[in-house]
């Protein structure tokens with residue numbers, strides 16, 4: 067089953083390899099967590115239409131193995147390298163995918179260590195990232211992702227990393243930092259009110275307490291909307307504690323560089339902040355990073371290195387949105403690599419990306 071640790075990232079990683087055949091038909095595997103992979107039909111179709119040589123697809127957010135299972139069932143020519151930063155998720159993916167034997171290799175790693183995690187593979191047919199948290203992480207009270215339970219405020223996707231929990235983060239940030247974070251996550255004029263209420267209520271350590279503090283800091287007329295007032299606060303803290311912006315910033319060029327020519331990168335995002343970064347990255351690759359005025363024409367010698375597949379991406383139809391409410395805010399974007407040398411355009415990305423944030 068789970069083999070000896072094989073630490074590619076230097077962070078106590080475990081590697082899971084080849085498994086004997088077994089039933090893997092259930093949507094939830096043996097985990098007890100129900101999970102419907104979002105926009106799965108579209109993900110499969112894009113890879114089907116861009117069958118590249120190696121046949122290796124990296125599922126960089128293997129999670130509960132939902133997308134991987136669908137891809138393995140529908141595309142007989144592929145092998146999957148499944149990566150996740152969450153060891154609990156890898157255990158569940160292992161159970162769900164073991165019937166596919168040597169077609170699957172599961173590895174512990176993060177976006178920022180992706181190249182090491184998928185080594186020795188260096189040129190793959192596809193990379194998929196389904197961003198954010200899984201239903202398992204949200205629904206497991208012990209993980210501290212949700213105010214539906216009253217449990218320690220943790221929210222780390224990788225509890226083996228020794229990184230900061232939300233509880234520790236709240237102790238260490240200033241009211242100004244917290245206000246800025248909330249503003250970046252669309253909390254608007256209530257940002258400083260929430261930040262002050264949270265900081266002055268410390269010390270507290272549970273999700274239930276944080277939910278209650280935010281609720282009490284919310285003006286009465288806004289307390290009973292469709293969405294709980296603490297939803298965005300929890301999302302902002304989760305994004306910060308897992309460095310999701312930094313991870314995505316690293317992931318995009320790394321994943322694109324891993325593709326063989328003709329291979330495809332697919333990314334599903336769930337909020338405008340991450341979708342904006344994905345869109346800008348894909349546009350940069352398509353234009354070669356050219357910043358010349360369209361009126362005067364390009365004089366900088368930029369060379370396009372990819373092509374977007376479906377310009378505005380895919381969103382769930384009504385049927386999927388009804389069947390799987392988590393999919394409602396999802397957008398899938400896909401980009402095909404069209405050049406073998408992408409080093410120039412990746413350099414341009416690193417020059418430009420710092421000006422995109424905030």
Ligand SMILES: C[S@@+](CC[C@H](N)C(=O)[O-])C[C@H]1O[C@@H](n2cnc3c(N)ncnc32)[C@H](O)[C@@H]1O
Nearest residue numbers: 103127129130131132133151152176177196313
């Ligand atoms: C939305 S879930 C993926 C669900 C999966 N597609 C499925 O169908 O079961 C996102 C997963 O990505 C993982 N993840 C998020 N950020 C990551 C990162 N920077 N590096 C590696 N894994 C990450 C999370 O731990 C989580 O398991």
